[in-house]
Amino acid sequence: MRVGRLRERLRAATSESHERLHRHPGLAAAASGAIDLSGYRALLMRLYGFHRPVDAGMGAHALLTDETPRSRLLESDLQALGVARDQQDVLPRCATLPLLTDDAQALGALYVVEGSALGGAAIARAVAPVLAPLEGDGCRFFSNDSGKRRGWPQLLVRLESLSGESQEQATIDAAVATFLAFEAWMKDWAPKTDARPFCV
Ligand code: HEM
Numbered sequence: 001m002r003v004g005r006l007r008e009r010l011r012a013a014t015s016e017s018h019e020r021l022h023r024h025p026g027l028a029a030a031a032s033g034a035i036d037l038s039g040y041r042a043l044l045m046r047l048y049g050f051h052r053p054v055d056a057g058m059g060a061h062a063l064l065t066d067e068t069p070r071s072r073l074l075e076s077d078l079q080a081l082g083v084a085r086d087q088q089d090v091l092p093r094c095a096t097l098p099l100l101t102d103d104a105q106a107l108g109a110l111y112v113v114e115g116s117a118l119g120g121a122a123i124a125r126a127v128a129p130v131l132a133p134l135e136g137d138g139c140r141f142f143s144n145d146s147g148k149r150r151g152w153p154q155l156l157v158r159l160e161s162l163s164g165e166s167q168e169q170a171t172i173d174a175a176v177a178t179f180l181a182f183e184a185w186m187k188d189w190a191p192k193t194d195a196r197p198f199c200v
Contacts, residue, residue, distance in 0.1 A: 003156055003159045003160055006159055006162070006168055006171070007156070007159070009168070009172055010108075010111055010171070010172055010175050013172050013175065013176050014112070014175055014176055014179045017176070017179035017180060017182075017183055018179070020183060021179075021182070021183065021186070024186055025190040025191075026039070026042075026043045026046070026186065026189065026190050026191050027043075027123075027186075029043075029191070030043055030123050030126065030127055030142075031122060031123050031126055032126060033126035033127060033129065033130065035127065035130060035191065036130060037081075037130055037131070037133070037134075038191070038192075039191035039192075040081070040127055040130055040131070040138075040191075041078070041081045041082070041083065042191040042192065043191050044074055044077055044078055044081065044083075044141065045078065045083065045088075045091050046185075046186065046189055046191075047074060047141070048071060048074045048075070048078060048088060048091055049091050049092050049093045049094055049185065050093075050094045050181075050182055050185050050186075051069075051070050051071040051074055051113065052071040052074075052093060053093050053094055053095070053097055054071075054094075054097060054109060054113055054178070055069035055070065055071045055072075055113075057097055057099075057100050057106075057109065058100060058106050058109055058110065060100075060106075061100065061102075061103050061106035064103065064106055064107060064110055064154070064155070064158050065110065065114075065150075065151050065154045065155065065158070066150075066154070067114075067149060067150050067151040067154060068145070068149075070113050070114075070117065070141060070151075073140040073141040073145060074141050075088055076137070076140050077137070077138050077139060077140050077141050080134055080135075080137055080138040081134070081138050094181065094185045096181055096184065096185075097178070097181050098174055098177035098178060098181060100174065102170070103158075103161075104162055104167040104168075104170040104171045104174070105170050105171065105173075105174035106174070107155065107158055107159060107162070107171045107174070108170070108171040108172065108173065108174025108175035108176075108177070108178060109174055109175070109178045110151075110155050110158075111155060111171070111175045111178075112175055112178040112179055112182065113151075113178075114149075114151040114152045114155050115152070117144045117149055117151065117152065118144075118152060120141065120142040120143065120144050121142070121143065121144055121147065123142045124139050124142040124143035124144075127139060127142065159171070
């Protein structure tokens with residue numbers, strides 16, 4: 001019951017960011033299937049620049065979930081899209097993330113990255129025709145690893161372990177800060193659909 005209330009608070013505190021992200025040109029194009037292969041690959045490269053440092057920042061709190069970090073799914077998708085690991089390693093990365101100094105703050109960041117996987121299924125369906133020419137999958141990130149991911153239910157269990165208002169508020173503040181960092185990272189960025197930085 002307490003987790004239900006905390007989740008409501010998390011959702012309410014981040015809903016404006018979430019709504020704004022629905023209108024982001026790159027994400028909206030993917031969600032409506034109005035993106036080509038080049039734009040999709042560029043979007044994943046940009047998302048990788050956020051998810052890899054977020055996952056690294058949560059590394060010290062790895063016991064919060066035993067699920068594969070979402071940046072690993074992006075690495076697999078990028079590989080399928082022709083972006084090799086050495087090319088992934090030199091992609092720009094977000095350097096203005098909130099510091100996650102304890103588990104309560106790390107749970108706030110986990111809420112954002114695992115929550116964003118929930119809406120991914122619809123995006124996976126929308127981009128399926130775009131990815132049809134690929135031999136590899138290319139859509140593990142959005143498809144939530146074909147719906148097998150356990151990160152969200154594990155997050156809800158971990159939220160139970162928070163004790164008291166100050167810890168809950170720390171989780172909410174970290175979730176809001178992570179959303180804002182993501183918005184800033186994606187701001188003014190849109191896939192250049194004619195750009196083909198790497199060949200499939
Ligand atoms: C166009 C892009 C997006 C769409 C269409 C979308 C859609 C959705 C949908 C349908 C849900 C509810 C899923 C469910 O309850 O089963 C959801 C939840 C959520 N999404 Fe998104 N989303 C998008 C982008 C993002 C992004 C970029 C983030 C964060 C970086 C994000 C964070 C979240 C979170 C945290 C939740 C969980 C909310 C809660 O129930 O507590 N979403 N999204």
